[in-house]
Amino acid sequence: MGSLSYLAAGYAVFWIVSFVFIYSLVSRQRSLQKEVEMLEHLAAEEADRQG
Amino acid sequence: MSTKTILADQQKTGSGGFSWGLALSAVSGLLMLAALYMALVGAPDAVNLTSPAERAAQRIFYFHVPAAWIGFLAFIVAAGASLMYLITRRQRWDMWALASVEIGVVFFAMVMLSGPIWAKPTWNVWWTWDPRLTISTISWLLYLGYLMLRGAIDNPDRQARFGAVYALIAAISVPINWVAIRWWRTIHPAVVLPGNNSAAQGEFGMSADIRNTLLFCLFAFTVFYIMLMYHRINLENLKRRVDTLRQQILYR
Amino acid sequence: MTEQVKPLSNTATAAPAAPGGLTGYFRKVLAIVRKDVAAEIRTKEMISAMLVFSLLIILIFNFAFDLRAENINTVAPGVLWVSIAFAGMLGLSRSFILELDRGVLDGLLLTPVDRSAIYFGKMIGNVLFISVVEIILLPVFVILFNQPANILPMLAGVVLLGTIGFAGVGTLFSAMAVHTRAREVMLPIMLFPVVVPVMLSAVRLTAGILDQVPFEDVRHWGVLLVAFDAIFVAASFMLFEYVVEE
Numbered sequence: 343m344g345s346l347s348y349l350a351a352g353y354a355v356f357w358i359v360s361f362v363f364i365y366s367l368v369s370r371q372r373s374l375q376k377e378v379e380m381l382e383h384l385a386a387e388e389a390d391r392q393g
Numbered sequence: 394m395s396t397k398t399i400l401a402d403q404q405k406t407g408s409g410g411f412s413w414g415l416a417l418s419a420v421s422g423l424l425m426l427a428a429l430y431m432a433l434v435g436a437p438d439a440v441n442l443t444s445p446a447e448r449a450a451q452r453i454f455y456f457h458v459p460a461a462w463i464g465f466l467a468f469i470v471a472a473g474a475s476l477m478y479l480i481t482r483r484q485r486w487d488m489w490a491l492a493s494v495e496i497g498v499v500f501f502a503m504v505m506l507s508g509p510i511w512a513k514p515t516w517n518v519w520w521t522w523d524p525r526l527t528i529s530t531i532s533w534l535l536y537l538g539y540l541m542l543r544g545a546i547d548n549p550d551r552q553a554r555f556g557a558v559y560a561l562i563a564a565i566s567v568p569i570n571w572v573a574i575r576w577w578r579t580i581h582p583a584v585v586l587p588g589n590n591s592a593a594q595g596e597f598g599m600s601a602d603i604r605n606t607l608l609f610c611l612f613a614f615t616v617f618y619i620m621l622m623y624h625r626i627n628l629e630n631l632k633r634r635v636d637t638l639r640q641q642i643l644y645r
Numbered sequence: 646m647t648e649q650v651k652p653l654s655n656t657a658t659a660a661p662a663a664p665g666g667l668t669g670y671f672r673k674v675l676a677i678v679r680k681d682v683a684a685e686i687r688t689k690e691m692i693s694a695m696l697v698f699s700l701l702i703i704l705i706f707n708f709a710f711d712l713r714a715e716n717i718n719t720v721a722p723g724v725l726w727v728s729i730a731f732a733g734m735l736g737l738s739r740s741f742i743l744e745l746d747r748g749v750l751d752g753l754l755l756t757p758v759d760r761s762a763i764y765f766g767k768m769i770g771n772v773l774f775i776s777v778v779e780i781i782l783l784p785v786f787v788i789l790f791n792q793p794a795n796i797l798p799m800l801a802g803v804v805l806l807g808t809i810g811f812a813g814v815g816t817l818f819s820a821m822a823v824h825t826r827a828r829e830v831m832l833p834i835m836l837f838p839v840v841v842p843v844m845l846s847a848v849r850l851t852a853g854i855l856d857q858v859p860f861e862d863v864r865h866w867g868v869l870l871v872a873f874d875a876i877f878v879a880a881s882f883m884l885f886e887y888v889v890e891e
Contacts, residue, residue: 352453
């Protein structure tokens with residue numbers, strides 16, 4: 343391996359791991375957000391129906 | 394506690410406002426870029442190192458060590474939050490514990506992956522049973538155990554309680570593990586490490602510049618941790634709100 | 646494990662309702678131990694399973710590593726402790742499963758004594774069961790690995806300390822593991838990283854005994870092992886009530 347490849351690989355680790363984690367946060371957020379909207383909509387409907 | 398109060402409570406402790414999260418992310422991102430610059434360019438080459446590959450790879454230390462320190466910080470935060478949860482039973486402490494452990498897993502993964510990459514050009518072995526790397530691995534496994542334990546329990550109250558108990562035992566075990574591993578390595582220094590110091594990865598002599606760069610990177614990583622915690626806890630808040638809503642709707 | 650054993654006739658609740666106090670506490674602990682021992686004597690399942698398992702492990706090591714006379718002392722301590730660790734894990738995981746399945750645990754929890762008594766009762770029971778296996782295992786070990794018989798007393802001491810370390814935290818963790826989805830797998834995953842100091846100290850001490858090293862050289866490992874036992878039994882004892890509250 344060239345003298346800089348280890349260095350590059352080493353730092354790549356930090357950035358890749360960070361981005362994978364941040365991406366998982368973002369995508370979980372997105373799907374939960376969608377679910378919240380749907381659930382709140384359902385709850386409102388039900389409240390209307392009962393009220 | 395009525396569903397309404399639970400939801401209100403969650404909303405209060407949740408997102409303090411869209412701009413804070415964004416600001417924190419921006420600041421953290423900038424700091425990390427600055428840290429990257431300092432580590433790669435700003436810091437001087439270390440002395441006493443032989444090959445160019447080794448000199449270059451040494452710079453991994455500027456991110457590798459702070460990652461380990463923050464990993465342990467995350468552990469301490471998780472243990473503290475767990476203790477608070479057992480005492481107060483307030484959900485917010487459980488969320489802090491869970492978030493901190495998850496983030497700790499991430500940081501220790503960085504340590505365990507960057508370690509071998511640094512070790513290969515420096516000591517010509519991929520893995521060294523160096524005390525710090527070993528304790529990081531064990532801590533990582535302890536964290537993973539926490540996440541697996543929570544994942545294997547359905548009841549949320551039990552999840553929180555058992556998680557807290559486990560986190561406390563795990564926290565106590567880290568210092569004891571550290572001592573045991575330290576003694577173990579001191580007695581068998583030559584077995585795995587070809588030649589030198591198992592203890593001092595800073596064998597290359599810490600000049601003031603090197604120390605300052607390290608401290609700056611540590612600061613950047615701390616802000617990074619805080620930013621990740623902020624977002625992860627918000628996420629957890631959202632998740633619990635969804636669970637509550639789901640309960641509310643399905644069990645009417 | 647599917648055999649339905651009738652719970653013992655109220656040994657737990659028949660004790661005169663001592664209003665707390667130290668004697669009441671000890672009586673409670675002993676009652677739990679006695680119940681578990683009696684149940685095990687009846688079936689002998691757990692001990693026989695642990696014993697066979699531990700012997701099998703030693704056998705497998707024999708085939709996996711070439712255990713010739715010269716290097717036998719280097720690997721012997723490791724083999725012994727891996728064997729004890731895995732067999733112990735087996736015993737620990739079963740202790741609460743049986744309770745839960747027989748519904749006896751709820752009965753215990755209703756009695757007006759500190760929950761921690763349950764912890765001590767179960768822990769002492771676990772230590773006893775694992776010790777029975779070890780009493781058989783150690784002479785076998787000495788024979789198979791060609792050790793002088795006079796090491797047995799010292800070895801027994803180290804083994805006992807190690808067992809207390811395992812059972813100390815193991816009892817707490819198995820009480821948690823029993824409520825999880827993958828019960829048997831969960832306990833080793835939780836326990837092994839925590840008991841690394843026990844493994845390290847026990848192996849170092851055993852190696853010291855086999856190599857007839859002066860005690861001074863390995864004394865610190867003994868200190869670590871005792872410290873581990875004290876710290877973790879205390880911690881587990883304090884945290885146990887949070888696990889069994891329902």
